[in-house]
Amino acid sequence: MIGTKARDTLAASIADGHALAPASSRPGVFRALLAHRTGVAGLVIVAGVALIAIAAPLIAPDDPTRIDALRRLGPPSADTLLGTDNLGRDILSRLIWGARVSLGTAALAAVLILTIGVGLGMVAGFYGGLLDDLLMRVVDVLLAFPALILALAIAGVLGPSITSVMIGIVAVAWADYARVMRGQVLSARERQYVEAARAIGVGNTRILARHLLPNVLPPILVLASLEMGGLILAISGLSFLGLGAQPPTPEWGAMLNDGRSFIAAAPQLMVYPGLAISIVVVGFNLLGDGLRDAFDPHLRI
Amino acid sequence: MLRYIARRLAYLIPVWLGISILAFALALLAPGDPVRQVLQAGGIDAPSAEQVIALRRELGLDQPGPVRYAIWLGGAVRGDLGRSYRTGEPVLQSLLDRFPRTAALALLAVSLGLIIAVPLGIVSAVFRDSPVDQLARLGALVGASVPSFWLAYLLILFFAVQLRLLPVAGASEPRHIVLPALTLAIGAAASLTRLTRSAMLEEMFQDYVRTARSKGLRERAVVVTHALRNALIAIVTITGIRLAALLGGAVIVETIFAWPGIGKYVVDSIFIRDYPTIQGFVLFTGTVVLLVNLAVDVSYVWLDPRVRLGGKTR
Numbered sequence: 001m002i003g004t005k006a007r008d009t010l011a012a013s014i015a016d017g018h019a020l021a022p023a024s025s026r027p028g029v030f031r032a033l034l035a036h037r038t039g040v041a042g043l044v045i046v047a048g049v050a051l052i053a054i055a056a057p058l059i060a061p062d063d064p065t066r067i068d069a070l071r072r073l074g075p076p077s078a079d080t081l082l083g084t085d086n087l088g089r090d091i092l093s094r095l096i097w098g099a100r101v102s103l104g105t106a107a108l109a110a111v112l113i114l115t116i117g118v119g120l121g122m123v124a125g126f127y128g129g130l131l132d133d134l135l136m137r138v139v140d141v142l143l144a145f146p147a148l149i150l151a152l153a154i155a156g157v158l159g160p161s162i163t164s165v166m167i168g169i170v171a172v173a174w175a176d177y178a179r180v181m182r183g184q185v186l187s188a189r190e191r192q193y194v195e196a197a198r199a200i201g202v203g204n205t206r207i208l209a210r211h212l213l214p215n216v217l218p219p220i221l222v223l224a225s226l227e228m229g230g231l232i233l234a235i236s237g238l239s240f241l242g243l244g245a246q247p248p249t250p251e252w253g254a255m256l257n258d259g260r261s262f263i264a265a266a267p268q269l270m271v272y273p274g275l276a277i278s279i280v281v282v283g284f285n286l287l288g289d290g291l292r293d294a295f296d297p298h299l300r301i
Numbered sequence: 302m303l304r305y306i307a308r309r310l311a312y313l314i315p316v317w318l319g320i321s322i323l324a325f326a327l328a329l330l331a332p333g334d335p336v337r338q339v340l341q342a343g344g345i346d347a348p349s350a351e352q353v354i355a356l357r358r359e360l361g362l363d364q365p366g367p368v369r370y371a372i373w374l375g376g377a378v379r380g381d382l383g384r385s386y387r388t389g390e391p392v393l394q395s396l397l398d399r400f401p402r403t404a405a406l407a408l409l410a411v412s413l414g415l416i417i418a419v420p421l422g423i424v425s426a427v428f429r430d431s432p433v434d435q436l437a438r439l440g441a442l443v444g445a446s447v448p449s450f451w452l453a454y455l456l457i458l459f460f461a462v463q464l465r466l467l468p469v470a471g472a473s474e475p476r477h478i479v480l481p482a483l484t485l486a487i488g489a490a491a492s493l494t495r496l497t498r499s500a501m502l503e504e505m506f507q508d509y510v511r512t513a514r515s516k517g518l519r520e521r522a523v524v525v526t527h528a529l530r531n532a533l534i535a536i537v538t539i540t541g542i543r544l545a546a547l548l549g550g551a552v553i554v555e556t557i558f559a560w561p562g563i564g565k566y567v568v569d570s571i572f573i574r575d576y577p578t579i580q581g582f583v584l585f586t587g588t589v590v591l592l593v594n595l596a597v598d599v600s601y602v603w604l605d606p607r608v609r610l611g612g613k614t615r
Contacts, residue, residue, distance in 0.1 A: 144590055150583065153567070154327065156330045156579065157328065157330050157576075158330060158478055158569075159332060187316070241568060242572070253448075267458055270454050278448065280447070281446035
């Protein structure tokens with residue numbers, strides 16, 4: 001999503017009206033994903049980190065915010081497997097709790113982005129008219145920006161907090177989905193199943209929710225999975241700048257920022273959180289690629 | 302051709318106005334009273350009512366929003382984006398002073414990225430599934446997944462701390478640009494390699510490529526003059542998006558390397574809620590991005606005769 005990776009080939013090809021596989025092939029998608037080697041690797045990574053995030057209170061060896069002046073910048077030991085930070089906090093515990101903050105924020109942001117983008121895109125595509133024109137102009141304006149820069153400005157004006165970062169990102173990122181969704185609805189609107197539903201007297205709301213949505217949603221979800229990595233990079237990037245999670249919250253981007261002053265003396269402060277972010281983003285990118293290929297072998301190139 | 306450009310320009314004007322509304326509205330989002338914040342930033346913690354009223358009038362904040370927007374926009378089209386709350390300097394001048402640094406960084410990073418990515422993407426597509434292809438794909442995956450702010454510090458750790466080859470931060474000598482440019486180039490190269498590869502693969506299976514081969518053209522000519530020529534449209538599009546984003550200020554990388562471009566400037570301004578600077582920056586960046594997009598659109602005219610002949614445009 002966010003940033004310059006935003007519009008990669010897939011987003012472009014979906015937007016250009018490349019129809020993805022019809023909904024009828026959906027039962028095979030999961031099986032196809034399981035046959036996709038790198039896709040499975042992505043699934044394993046993402047599921048693993050999600051598990052760590054959920055189980056954080058159970059598996060973290062220490063309180064991630066407990067300061068201990070006696071063990072500042074400590075080396076790895078039996079108690080602190082990855083050492084301690086400049087305030088003597090256990091790095092491993094902070095990483096584990098950080099998975100919660102980073103993944104949780106990204107997941108919530110993704111849900112909001114999808115809800116707003118899909119909802120508005122569907123309404124614009126289905127009803128058309130003035131509402132459509134107006135919404136699409138707003139989308140044009142938002143897409144004219146490098147997403148991270150606008151999100152940064154919004155988050156900055158709202159004041160540093162993880163909520164501000166989320167609002168900033170959601171406020172920008174829904175536009176891409178609205179545009180893609182609108183395109184999907186426009187092409188699906190004239191399909192026979194919609195005509196058939198209308199012919200037997202089904203109302204607009206029901207057609208939207210029960211007939212159109214299930215058919216146009218899958219490619220949007222593939223797009224969302226491809227852009228999850230970018231979303232995590234954006235959230236941790238803004239946190240790194242100090243606009244997001246505030247101390248002592250263990251968030252990966254913020255941890256990296258905290259470690260800046262100790263780069264020469266204690267590089268582990270920066271190495272581990274960066275590694276954590278990279279692994280999760282690799283996981284989402286692999287999973288997204290796998291899902292895309294599973295949905296549509298034609299796009300597999 | 303001229304009509305095509307005129308049409309693109311006509312489309313850009315409403316988008317630009319939309320950007321200006323958005324830029325201006327940012328300050329309305331802000332919690333708290335900007336007048337008090339400015340006074341507090343100036344060291345007056347408990348301003349008197351007179352001081353607040355006087356400064357409010359001075360900053361023009363006693364007017365209703367739409368009036369302020371009209372005044373601001375009127376200034377903007379004449380090249381006046383107001384003065385920074387922080388430095389008191391004209392915002393546009395401050396941005397223009399810093400823009401060459403940002404542009405140098407962006408151009409160097411994107412050029413480096415292209416130099417790495419295009420040959421790699423072509424080889425990767427031509428020798429699909431070979432070890433070279435697998436390595437290129439792995440590199441692109443990692444390059445696209447590693448956060449720039451982490452990569453920056455890994456490069457600092459290696460080149461500045463360990464090898465002591467390059468300076469960490471600043472901009473006093475030319476070699477200061479190397480590390481930030483390298484950081485940005487790696488990210489750009491990753492996505493461009495991926496894109497070049499998939500665009501080339503898409504073309505390599507087209508009928509015209511088969512025709513070119515069957516008429517006995519050498520493979521090299523098929524790849525370069527036929528497939529690559531057509532894949533260029535996609536490459537130029539994504540390069541434009543990349544370049545536009547970096548010209549808008551590589552906020553994170555500029556901040557890390559203390560590179561005095563517009564990205565670092567806006568980050569410095571954001572924490573003290575210097576609204577004229579933030580608004581000016583957003584409008585400035587939006588304008589730059591629109592211009593880059595226009596340039597990309599115009600380049601299609603050369604790359605794709607269908608555009609020139611008034612057919613389907615993207």
